[in-house]
Amino acid sequence: MPDERSTDRSTTLYEALGGAEALSRLSATFYEAVLADxxxxxxxxxxxPTHVEHVAVWLAEIFSGPADFTARHGGHxxxxxxxxxxxxxxxxxxxxxxxxxxAVEKELPDDALLRRRVVEYFDWGTKIAKDVSASPPGTDLGEPGPTPRWGWDGLA
Incomplete structure (x- = not known):
């Protein structure tokens, strides 16, 4: 059984899950399954194929890693x-x-709380993506604000 105390909670989720390398593996594993579904x-x-890496860069920023998605890809x-x-x-x-x-279960550390927080982010984010996806291309979304951050307590 995974131990909820196995990861130092003073780190960011980005650090706890293994940083950019882990997010690249997570993204690649996930999209391999998606494209076959x-x-x-x-x-x-x-x-x-660049989508896989863009998602990893987005997730890094979400989980309090480098803000490269905002700097290189236009942000939120x-x-x-x-x-x-x-x-x-x-x-x-x-x-x-x-x-x-x-994919989370396969690629991220065996830490129940870490995995739960990451999956909670995906549940929250996919609901927003689903809602936005109902609008036609070109819809004015206004200014959604900065890229959200997700931590040990959820949305920061």
């Missing part, structure tokens, strides 16, 4: 804009969560 593959019809607004028009269904969102949870 009949329900999700159509959502990623315009997928490119760009991420939300990329989801416009995808029309993600609840069934697709839940399948996405299943595949990501499996």
């Amino acid at each position: 009949p329900l999700l593959a159509p959502v990623f019809a315009h997928f490119t 607004h760009a991420l939300l804009t990329a989801h416009l028009g995808l029309a993600i269904t609840e069934e697709q969102r839940l399948r996405w969560m299943e595949l990501m949870t499996a």
Whole structure:
């Protein structure tokens, strides 16, 4: 049984989960499953291999690592804009969560609280992505603010 006290809670989630290398593995494992999944593959019809690394960079920033997604890829607004028009269904969102949870279990340290916090972020974020995806491309999203940060207590 995973030990909820096995990771130093004074570290960021980014540090506790293993940094950029772990997030790159997580992203690669997840997208390998997504692209093979009949329900999700159509959502990623315009997928490119750089998507895997962009997701890892986004997650690093979310979990209090380097703010490279904001610096290099346009930050929170760009991420939300990329989801416009995808029309993600609840069934697709839940399948996405299943595949990501499996990737988390495979690629992240065996620490129940760490894994739970990471999966909680994905649940929160996929609900936002699903809502945004219902709007057509070009929709004015306004200014969503800075990239959120997720820590040991959830949304910081």
